[in-house]
Amino acid sequence: MPKNETPGFAWFWEGLDQYLERMGLKQTQQRRVIVHHFLSIDSHVDADELHRQVNAEGHDVGLATIYRTLNLLTEAGLIEQKSFQDGRSVFEVAHPDSHHDHLICVECRNVVEFEDHEIEALQEAIAEKYGMELKTHRLDLFGRCLDKEACDGRKKILT
Amino acid sequence: MPKNETPGFAWFWEGLDQYLERMGLKQTQQRRVIVHHFLSIDSHVDADELHRQVNAEGHDVGLATIYRTLNLLTEAGLIEQKSFQDGRSVFEVAHPDSHHDHLICVECRNVVEFEDHEIEALQEAIAEKYGMELKTHRLDLFGRCLDKEACDGRKKILT
DNA sequence: ATGGCTGCAAAGTGTTTGCAGCGAT
DNA sequence: ATCGCTGCAAACACTTTGCAGCCAT
Numbered sequence: 056m057p058k059n060e061t062p063g064f065a066w067f068w069e070g071l072d073q074y075l076e077r078m079g080l081k082q083t084q085q086r087r088v089i090v091h092h093f094l095s096i097d098s099h100v101d102a103d104e105l106h107r108q109v110n111a112e113g114h115d116v117g118l119a120t121i122y123r124t125l126n127l128l129t130e131a132g133l134i135e136q137k138s139f140q141d142g143r144s145v146f147e148v149a150h151p152d153s154h155h156d157h158l159i160c161v162e163c164r165n166v167v168e169f170e171d172h173e174i175e176a177l178q179e180a181i182a183e184k185y186g187m188e189l190k191t192h193r194l195d196l197f198g199r200c201l202d203k204e205a206c207d208g209r210k211k212i213l214t
Numbered sequence: 215m216p217k218n219e220t221p222g223f224a225w226f227w228e229g230l231d232q233y234l235e236r237m238g239l240k241q242t243q244q245r246r247v248i249v250h251h252f253l254s255i256d257s258h259v260d261a262d263e264l265h266r267q268v269n270a271e272g273h274d275v276g277l278a279t280i281y282r283t284l285n286l287l288t289e290a291g292l293i294e295q296k297s298f299q300d301g302r303s304v305f306e307v308a309h310p311d312s313h314h315d316h317l318i319c320v321e322c323r324n325v326v327e328f329e330d331h332e333i334e335a336l337q338e339a340i341a342e343k344y345g346m347e348l349k350t351h352r353l354d355l356f357g358r359c360l361d362k363e364a365c366d367g368r369k370k371i372l373t
Numbered sequence: 374a375t376g377g378c379t380g381c382a383a384a385g386t387g388t389t390t391g392c393a394g395c396g397a398t
Numbered sequence: 399a400t401c402g403c404t405g406c407a408a409a410c411a412c413t414t415t416g417c418a419g420c421c422a423t
Contacts, residue, residue, distance in 0.1 A: 117380045187357040194353045198346040276405045
């Protein structure tokens with residue numbers, strides 16, 4: 056597998072290489088495979104799901120390595136860890152500039168990502184009001200699809 | 215311990231009694247003790263912390279019972295369960311009208327609760343834009359206390 | 374060849390559950 | 399006297415860690 060097979064994510068691979076170099080760590084077969092799959096998903100995944108997908112493609116990567124790599128990428132600031140419902144965490148690419156939030160349907164679990172500068176401005180104001188310097192935030196909106204048909208369709212696919 | 219020792223929370227005790235009755239469940243010594251302590255905190259707690267506090271007062275309630283009671287109260291809609299970022303969940307009284315959000319210091323873990331109607335209005339607008347009916351939301355702001363001294367003080371108390 | 378990396382399994386978390394006896398109704 | 403409730407410990411689900419050998423540098 057070529058090192059940079061994921062189009063549009065050169066910055067990600069570069070960032071990873073830099074981080075590994077800086078920390079005296081090594082690039083490995085497994086890390087490449089994991090990152091490649093992670094990027095090809097380009098949405099949120101949990102460790103288990105990623106593990107399944109990677110190994111479904113014929114590789115044999117241990118779950119522990121998935122976790123270790125996801126933690127490494129989080130440390131490197133390249134991905135972000137979120138916990139939606141409870142129990143498992145999901146990870147997603149940390150797009151450097153545009154932080155996006157989530158709109159989640161409680162029925163079909165479909166997730167839409169959005170961004171709103173007005174809300175972000177208000178958040179800054181709130182943090183300031185309480186004597187804090189804002190670092191990051193998490194905003195999840197939970198609702199129900201108005202398009203019941205599409206919603207039901209997605210619901211059926213759920214395990 | 216009298217049944218209704220927590221001032222201002224008559225509605226909570228009543229709601230609990232109603233729920234127990236409706237579901238054919240029983241009021242017990244332990245539940246009373248747990249609820250009493252929970253209400254006297256009137257902030258967010260995790261199961262372990264509540265367990266410690268209850269037993270520090272001379273009671274001998276099992277951790278499993280704490281969990282069972284917290285789940286029961288959640289089912290009853292009297293409290294809400296939230297998961298910030300690490301494993302553990304925290305619980306807080308579900309005030310029927312005013313939903314509040316959280317401002318969390320990443321250093322000392324101190325949590326401030328706030329409420330902002332402007333942001334909530336924007337959230338409604340966003341949900342509508344994406345064809346969804348908003349049910350609820352979660353907004354957590356993560357930052358750093360500007361008052362370093364107070365922050366460090368709280369940090370020391372962390373286990 | 375060094376020292377980080379991997380898979381495995383074991384250990385850790387936070388939370389839930391099965392069981393036998395206790396206690397509220 | 400029911401039948402739910404409790405404490406305990408074992409079971410769980412997700413995640414981390416110790417170890418012996420592997421592999422990138």
